[in-house]
Amino acid sequence: MIFDVTGKVIGQHQLEHRQILPQAGWVEHDAQEIWERTQEVIAGALKQANILGSDLAAIGITNQRETTVAWDAVTGLPLHNAIVWQDTRTASYLDGFSEKVKSSITHKSGLAIAPYFSASKMNWLIKNCESVQHAIAAGTARFGTIDSWLLWNLSGGVRSGVHFTDVTNASRTLLMNLETLQWDAELLNHFEIPREVLPEIKSSAERYALTDPHGPLGSAVPISGILGDQHAAMVGQVCFARGESKTTYGTGNFALLNTGTAIVRSKNGLLTTVCYKFGDQPAMYALEGSVAVTGSSIQWLRDQLGIISSAAETENLAASVSDTAGVYFVPAFSGLFAPYWRSDARGVIVGLTRAATKAHLARAALEAICYQTRDVMDAMMADSGVPMKEMRVDGGITANSLCMQMQADIMGIDITRPLVNETTALGAAYAAGLAIGFWKNIDELKKQWQLSRRWNPTSTSAEREVGYAGWKKAISRTLDWA
Numbered sequence: 344m345i346f347d348v349t350g351k352v353i354g355q356h357q358l359e360h361r362q363i364l365p366q367a368g369w370v371e372h373d374a375q376e377i378w379e380r381t382q383e384v385i386a387g388a389l390k391q392a393n394i395l396g397s398d399l400a401a402i403g404i405t406n407q408r409e410t411t412v413a414w415d416a417v418t419g420l421p422l423h424n425a426i427v428w429q430d431t432r433t434a435s436y437l438d439g440f441s442e443k444v445k446s447s448i449t450h451k452s453g454l455a456i457a458p459y460f461s462a463s464k465m466n467w468l469i470k471n472c473e474s475v476q477h478a479i480a481a482g483t484a485r486f487g488t489i490d491s492w493l494l495w496n497l498s499g500g501v502r503s504g505v506h507f508t509d510v511t512n513a514s515r516t517l518l519m520n521l522e523t524l525q526w527d528a529e530l531l532n533h534f535e536i537p538r539e540v541l542p543e544i545k546s547s548a549e550r551y552a553l554t555d556p557h558g559p560l561g562s563a564v565p566i567s568g569i570l571g572d573q574h575a576a577m578v579g580q581v582c583f584a585r586g587e588s589k590t591t592y593g594t595g596n597f598a599l600l601n602t603g604t605a606i607v608r609s610k611n612g613l614l615t616t617v618c619y620k621f622g623d624q625p626a627m628y629a630l631e632g633s634v635a636v637t638g639s640s641i642q643w644l645r646d647q648l649g650i651i652s653s654a655a656e657t658e659n660l661a662a663s664v665s666d667t668a669g670v671y672f673v674p675a676f677s678g679l680f681a682p683y684w685r686s687d688a689r690g691v692i693v694g695l696t697r698a699a700t701k702a703h704l705a706r707a708a709l710e711a712i713c714y715q716t717r718d719v720m721d722a723m724m725a726d727s728g729v730p731m732k733e734m735r736v737d738g739g740i741t742a743n744s745l746c747m748q749m750q751a752d753i754m755g756i757d758i759t760r761p762l763v764n765e766t767t768a769l770g771a772a773y774a775a776g777l778a779i780g781f782w783k784n785i786d787e788l789k790k791q792w793q794l795s796r797r798w799n800p801t802s803t804s805a806e807r808e809v810g811y812a813g814w815k816k817a818i819s820r821t822l823d824w825a
Contacts, residue, residue, distance in 0.1 A: 344768040354392025371424035382559040396560030403568030403771030406489040411464040433463035453615030462517035498552035509569035548778040568775030579766030592738035596634040611722035612682035632681035632719030640674035661706035671817035672707040682722040689824035752802035762793035
């Protein structure tokens with residue numbers, strides 16, 4: 344995506360790439376394919392905007408954070424398929440850590456001990472791939488998240504590629520110390536990862552390199568912004584102040600709360616992460632909570648139950664009744680994520696009577712999205728002590744006005760949606776632009792944020808608590824099934 348100085352999209356292009364599923368629980372991507380598709384979408388976006396690469400002031404990169412790739416700096420080729428954030432092949436390896444070690448890792452990194460994060464994926468590559476072992480022995484191995492892979496290629500690859508990452512991506516590896524913002528020797532030792540294969544950790548907004556003139560841009564353009572996707576969405580939503588939050592609604596939900604310069608270690612099942620760091624300014628931190636099943640529950644109503652033929656139908660169907668008739672739907676299809684972290688949980692529909700219809704179930708599915716989001720946000724407020732007066736939202740489900748009104752009513756706060764919904768790409772552009780002076784400061788960015796829609800709560804405190812008590816009761820029915 345290409346943005347002008349006002350934050351308006353002037354060109355965009357997107358392509359899918361393959362999902363590779365070698366066996367149950369394994370998810371991989373072809374890193375070379377990702378680089379090839381990146382070159383194609385750069386060309387497509389420039390064409391749509393009717394500009395040249397040389398017309399760009401700067402480039403920002405954003406990515407799916409934990410996905411891990413290893414490549415050879417001499418050949419320029421990946422040494423194995425990238426192991427994706429969803430991949431669970433390292434679960435048994437992590438189970439082998441003692442509770443003492445797990446506690447130390449969590450304290451230093453702010454993260455849960457889970458195959459979700461990059462470190463155990465790197466360990467697997469080192470232990471299981473001869474090509475990786477040979478490259479390490481030869482001193483040519485490079486490890487990183489997808490941002491590092493793209494930066495290396497954009498800056499010239501085998502000719503002149505730089506090996507950097509930013510603090511937000513590094514904070515999702517289980518290898519970075521939240522206090523020092525550097526790779527931690529003890530953490531590296533736990534996962535048996537040599538420091539020399541890893542990128543240097545930089546801020547989220549600084550001049551990392553120039554693009555290779557022989558590359559897809561055909562010109563030397565500053566690469567000056569890197570942010571993991573959820574952090575980029577925080578920047579795109581201009582959540583720069585302590586207590587500001589955003590929730591991205593997709594197949595699952597990702598919620599972040601800015602905790603300012605304070606590292607808040609969760610006691611309620613959340614992750615502590617770097618929110619962003621601009622240049623030599625102090626790092627800003629965040630609490631993060633993820634919900635596994637939100638938008639995908641609507642897909643389930645469509646694909647498995649057949650009560651709707653498209654996701655867009657959900658709003659009208661749910662709006663045809665005034666309440667759920669006492670029905671609660673907890674879509675714990677693969678367990679419960681934050682703040683419960685119960686892998687034994689399974690989905691339930693409770694409170695059914697003969698009066699219940701598909702409309703009530705559709706409404707209960709929307710309520711489930713909202714209740715799960717409240718679970719996470721309540722945990723954030725409990726951990727941080729920061730009251731929440733407003734939540735900014737983005738993602739596909741925010742087009743469902745009924746769902747957003749439910750969210751306001753269930754949480755008792757205002758819900759706001761921006762005019763530009765592509766907040767992740769915008770955040771990466773903002774970081775890049777700040778680094779080179781395209782925008783002067785964050786105050787200028789704050790002025791650019793435009794409201795598309797605001798939903799104010801219409802429920803009473805008593806109504807909210809009665810409804811939430813029912814949700815908690817439904818949650819209890821999901822446990823101890825697996």
